[in-house]
């Protein structure tokens with residue numbers, strides 16, 4: 001986790017400064033009043049690696065010259081396509097339906113969780129786990145306060161529960177079959193060059209590969225299936241014993257599926 005300093009956007013007011021101070025106490029990181037200073041000056045004054053920036057419309061983390069903030073991104077387009085009757089590969093791989101519960105073990109910027117939450121609906125549950133505290137904080141606040149989208153999209157955001165923890169620790173504490181589907185989208189072993197949306201996440205993200213133990217715990221906790229997203233033709237599907245892999249012919253990614261009680265499943 002990089003060392004942090006907290007400040008506000010250039011157009012600040014008392015409410016923003018108070019929120020920044022509250023965050024500073026929570027994060028035990030220094031707060032420096034912006035006072036027209038550049039972010040680089042603020043960062044240097046605190047000898048910090050990253051700046052937590054509290055702005056009117058969002059919370060952002062500025063690191064290595066890149067800004068990480070919550071936005072519905074591609075999820076918006078995917079939900080639009082679902083609404084027009086098109087299929088979504090991830091939802092298909094999960095076999096997800098209204099009322100289902102999903103544990104997203106690698107929440108990231110919650111794009112996948114948002115599409116899943118839209119499908120699960122108010123009767124369902126989506127819990128997202130994120131190991132990077134800073135990412136979890138930005139996404140939790142973003143999902144809670146993002147505005148300017150259609151009501152069904154905002155409702156899907158508000159329903160996602162964000163927890164900051166390592167997924168193995170969380171999985172170990174869950175009873176058998178606690179969620180219908182358990183999902184993993186780990187950082188790719190080899191990043192896709194053009195995946196610019198993931199670029200600001202990289203310096204903060206947990207990049208460890210999944211282990212067979214994590215997959216076994218996930219299978220115990222899943223009532224129906226465990227799904228993993230990886231690069232198409234990734235060796236990870238074989239290494240982690242996913243018996244089924246689905247994905248469009250021209251898609252750069254694929255989804256590994258282990259169905260509970262299905263062929264290749266040891267539970």
Ligand SMILES: C[S@@+](CC[C@H](N)C(=O)[O-])C[C@H]1O[C@@H](n2cnc3c(N)ncnc32)[C@H](O)[C@@H]1O
Pocket residue numbers: 105106107108109110111112113129130131132135165166167168185186187188201204205206207208
């Ligand atoms: C590729 S991103 C996920 C992107 C996400 N599916 C989305 O739609 O935005 C992987 C995320 O999983 C997180 N992660 C990796 N290992 C984790 C672990 N053991 N526990 C919790 N989160 C983890 C990383 O920090 C990173 O933010």
